[in-house]
Amino acid sequence: MEYENTIEFAKRADSNDILKNYREYFHFPKIGNNECLYFTGNSLGLQPKTTKEYINRELDDWAEFGVEGHFDAKRPWFSYHELLTNKTARLVGAKPEEVVVTHSLTTNLHLLMVSFYRPNVNRFKIICEAKAFPSDQYALESQVRFHGFNPDEAIVEVSPREGEHIIRDEDVIAKINECGNELALVMIGGVNYYTGQVFDMKRITKAGHQVGALVGWDLAHGAGNLVLNLHDWEVDFAAWCGYKYLNSSPGGVSGIFIHETHVKNKDLVRFAGWWGHDKETRFLMEKGFNPIATAEAWQLSNAPVLGMAAHLASLEMFDEIGMDALWEKTIKLSGYLEYVINIISNELDVNLEIITPTDWSQRGCQVSIIAHGYGKQLFEKLSKAGIIVDWREPNVIRMAPVPLYNSFEDVYKFGEVLKAAL
Numbered sequence: 001m002e003y004e005n006t007i008e009f010a011k012r013a014d015s016n017d018i019l020k021n022y023r024e025y026f027h028f029p030k031i032g033n034n035e036c037l038y039f040t041g042n043s044l045g046l047q048p049k050t051t052k053e054y055i056n057r058e059l060d061d062w063a064e065f066g067v068e069g070h071f072d073a074k075r076p077w078f079s080y081h082e083l084l085t086n087k088t089a090r091l092v093g094a095k096p097e098e099v100v101v102t103h104s105l106t107t108n109l110h111l112l113m114v115s116f117y118r119p120n121v122n123r124f125k126i127i128c129e130a131k132a133f134p135s136d137q138y139a140l141e142s143q144v145r146f147h148g149f150n151p152d153e154a155i156v157e158v159s160p161r162e163g164e165h166i167i168r169d170e171d172v173i174a175k176i177n178e179c180g181n182e183l184a185l186v187m188i189g190g191v192n193y194y195t196g197q198v199f200d201m202k203r204i205t206k207a208g209h210q211v212g213a214l215v216g217w218d219l220a221h222g223a224g225n226l227v228l229n230l231h232d233w234e235v236d237f238a239a240w241c242g243y244k245y246l247n248s249s250p251g252g253v254s255g256i257f258i259h260e261t262h263v264k265n266k267d268l269v270r271f272a273g274w275w276g277h278d279k280e281t282r283f284l285m286e287k288g289f290n291p292i293a294t295a296e297a298w299q300l301s302n303a304p305v306l307g308m309a310a311h312l313a314s315l316e317m318f319d320e321i322g323m324d325a326l327w328e329k330t331i332k333l334s335g336y337l338e339y340v341i342n343i344i345s346n347e348l349d350v351n352l353e354i355i356t357p358t359d360w361s362q363r364g365c366q367v368s369i370i371a372h373g374y375g376k377q378l379f380e381k382l383s384k385a386g387i388i389v390d391w392r393e394p395n396v397i398r399m400a401p402v403p404l405y406n407s408f409e410d411v412y413k414f415g416e417v418l419k420a421a422l
C-alpha cells in the first residue's frame with residue numbers, strides 16, 4: 001500500500017476497507033461528548049453492541065427457567081461452552097477436540113502446567129523470556145517451588161542482546177540446546193506484551209521437542225491478533241484470555257489448546273473436576289474420574305454462562321471474518337501507523353523509536369514506541385486530546401490499531417494529535 005499522511009488518503013483507505021462496517025458494531029468510549037481514539041484493544045477490547053443482547057438472553061432464561069435452564073434455555077447452559085468450541089478451533093488453528101473455553105488465563109496456565117510441567121531431579125528447567133508478563137513469572141516460580149525446586153536454578157530466562165530490544169529466536173533455540181536434557185518446559189508469551197514481538201512458535205516448538213522438552217505458549221496477545229496454526233506447529237499446549245483482542249468483557253473467559261496427542265492420553269496427570277468428567281455419566285455422581293477425551297477434560301467447574309455469552313457475541317464476528325482477512329488489514333493498518341510515526345519523527349526531528357520488529361513474521365498489530373526525550377507529559381497531552389493509548393514508564397507508548405474496529409482515519413488523527421503534542 002502506498003501511504004500518504006493526509007486525511008484524504010485515510011478516508012480513501014477506509015472506504016476501500018472490506019471490514020469498515022465492523023466499526024459500527026462496537027461501543028467507543030466517550031471523553032466529554034467526543035468519541036475517543038481507542039488504541040488499547042490489546043489491553044481490553046471494546047464492547048460489541050451485541051454483547052448486551054447475548055447476556056440478557058441468559059438473564060431472561062435464568063428468570064424464566066431457573067435451574068431448568070441448564071437444559072431448557074435457548075442455548076442450554078449444560079453445554080453452553082460447546083457453542084464456542086468450533087469457532088475457537090478455527091481462531092487458533094486447532095481441531096475442535098484440542099480446545100475449550102474455561103476459567104481465566106493464569107488459572108489455566110497453572111492447570112496446564114500441572115499436566116505438562118512434571119519435573120524430576122534430572123529434567124526440571126523451564127525456559128521463558130526475560131521480563132515476561134508478571135503473572136506468568138509468578139505462575140512459573142510458584143510451579144517450580146510447588147515441585148520442590150529453586151526458581152533461581154530452574155527458571156532460565158532469555159534476554160535481548162546488549163543494546164537490542166527484541167529477543168532473537170536463535171538465542172531462544174541456543175538456550176534450549178544448552179539446557180538439553182535438563183529442560184522440562186519452554187513457556188513463552190507468543191507475542192511479547194511490551195515490544196509486540198512475535199516469536200517463531202513453530203521453530204521454537206520443534207527445537208524444544210528435539211531435546212525432549214514440552215512447549216507451551218501464552219497467547220494473551222496472540223489470540224485474535226495473529227494467524228495461528230497451533231495443531232500443525234505441534235504446540236503441546238497454549239492458553240489465552242478472552243478480554244484483549246477477543247473483546248469478551250473485563251476478566252472474561254479464557255481459551256486453552258492441548259495438542260491431540262495429549263488429549264487422547266487418559267493417564268495424563270491433571271487436576272480434575274466434574275466438568276472434565278465423561279458427559280454421559282457425569283450426573284451419576286459416581287466415584288472414579290473418567291476424563292473426556294478432549295481438552296474439555298481440563299474443565300473443573302460448570303461454565304460461567306454470562307462470561308461465555310459475552311465471548312460468543314465477539315467470537316461470532318471473528319468467525320464470520322476469519323483471521324486471514326483480519327491479518328490482511330493488520331498489515332495495512334499497523335503499517336500505516338508505523339509510516340505516520342516515521343513521517344512525524346522526520347518532520348519534527350524528534351526520536352520516536354519503534355521497538356516492535358518491522359518484519360511481519362515477527363509482529364502483530366501492536367506498535368511500541370520509545371519517545372526519546374519525552375516523559376509522562378506527552379502521554380497526558382495525548383489523553384487530554386481524547387486518545388487512549390498505553391503508557392509504560394519511563395517513555396514507552398504501546399498501541400494496537402485493531403483491524404476489527406480501528407480505521408485509517410483513527411491513525412491519521414492520532415498522528416495529528418501526536419504532532420501537536422510534541
Ligand SMILES: *Cc1c(COP(=O)(O)O)cnc(C)c1O
Nearest residue numbers: 105106133135189193218220241
Ligand atoms: C494479559 C496477560 C495476562 C493476564 O492474566 P489474567 O489471568 O487474565 O489476569 C497474563 N499473561 C500475559 C502474557 C498477558 O498478556
